[in-house]
Amino acid sequence: MSAPPRRRPIPRLTVAAGGLCLLALLGTIIAIGEVLRHPYQPSEIPEDQRGGGDPRDEITCPEPQPREGQTRDTTGYTLRPIQVTSNELYDCPQTYDGQRVVYVGEVVGDLLARDAGVWTQLNDDVYAGDVGPLPAHRDYRGGNAGVGVLLPHELADQVSYVGGPQTRGDLFEVRGVFHRVDASGEVAVIRADTGQMVREGGSNPDPPLTDRRVAALVAMVVAIGVVGTERWVAARR
């Protein structure tokens, strides 16, 4: 039995040409992606509004950090609720545990109705503020930041827009107690008892771009063509 013939080495020129073709293909895909984007401009809102805190920042909590079951030093505490952000709550969960807080955020995701109330998420990141949600502009300012909130049913009934794709959610100010660990077993949530709408949300009016639909259609036809050709070639073998 003779040994199989040894394959000839691939010429370097062919390898280089193949590499260049791959790079060109990648560049074309990126270029098409850029062309198909909405012609939004960055807003003029200052860059210092970030989506989340830098993990390198030193955390300084305003009060000692008592654990559950320990006596909390209430000297200097007032009955007025404390205005907090999600970053502050996560940086110092022991400090705010059991405290009445005021929290402002955009309703996002969904409203999950239960017997005890309605669970939702209120985001207080940069997209909930003046900049607005991302589909409507080209300001990329970090990830989301928010807190889970249990709204009373009557307060949840006031929500007209829930933030999501193409929708900016209502901005709500809620007052309630922050629980590092809630009685229901949920972690880092606010049980709100009162609240009010600060700003009504709305839908993003920008319609989908026509050339995107054309591109999607062309891509689909090409994909079907490639698969069909591959099947046809395989069947002929």
Add this chain to the structure above:
Amino acid sequence: MSGFATIGQTLVNDVDHLARSVNLWRHLMQFIGGQGIVIVVLTIFASAGGRIGYLYTGEGREEKILPNVIRTVRFIWRVALVYAVIGTTLLWLALLSAGMGPPTALYHGANLFMAAFDTGGFATMSSSVAFYRSIAVELVLLPIMTAGGFSFALHYQLWLGRRSELVRNIETRTIATSTLVMFTIMLVGLGRTGTFTDFFVMMRQGFFHIVSAHTTTGLATVPGRLYVTDWGVLAPAVLVTAMAFGGMAGSTAGGIKAMRIGLILKGITRDVRKVLLPEDAIVVETFHSTTRKVLSDTQVRAAATILLLWLVLYFGGGLLGLFYGYDLQLALFESTAAASSGGLSVGLVRPDLEWPLKVTYVAQMVIGRLEFIAIFALFGYLLAIVRGRV
């Protein structure tokens, strides 16, 4: 890369307003990549034969699921699709009970299934599983993540009705033991720091995170920042260890893999027995993986070599994180999560992360996902092409 490699870390700026089509695509990448990577690795093994096969022994990939790659691929996708139908339906029901509308629940359920079964860890919402505030959703996710951490070889044995394989297999034994040990340590850690005073809540949160980390899924029920500010030191260390260990070889999970850990532990046991027994005693150690096998020095050495490479990968990324001023805990957590495809995050990976760290984490994802031997083989092949020797 994070999607196809089923890592679960994301640089998306505003996930909560992301278009449904884009979000679905993120999860589909995990579904394609999860099964795809197993097929790629099995194909490399099948085509490379003995030389790479020896090196893959350390990864427990010497066993074939079915006689040829095409039938194996068909089996893998059949398993994935059967799980997809069952898992998505159960998640849909759980999400309905959580208060979601039927269409939204189906969308979230399908995405959650792909993230859990393919041990990916992306989530439809920025707050991951915590968004749903539902113990029912968590209970459904636990077996799906576990199934994702199982090797397809084990799935095949179960498919054939050989349920005893679950008890006898070296990997299931190793994972069961390490899960139990790490869960206990985590409870001790969380108990010491007083993070949870209710034992049931501590069990719920602790077990979900152990399974999520051990299967390298990366779904979370608490904000990642709390691992640093509220979970003490021991519990996050356990999470890092669980992610580093990973799931089974030949599964969608990443990490060192239970097979290697099991083989190394068996090797240590054998050596200790050799020391304790008379000099002329013949010590034979065996392990069960589909069939009963005798442990060889070659297998232990290969497993130890790959283990060493994994540790270098974890600490290498951690060192760069330290260079950029992050705490050791954060840097090691995130590096391990990227390399092992663990996907849990303490907030270090974010859109405005320094670009060298982004590049490093992406490289870790590729190396960790394809495993070292495939990367070595790829570089060797490219080098040979450049030198005109292929």
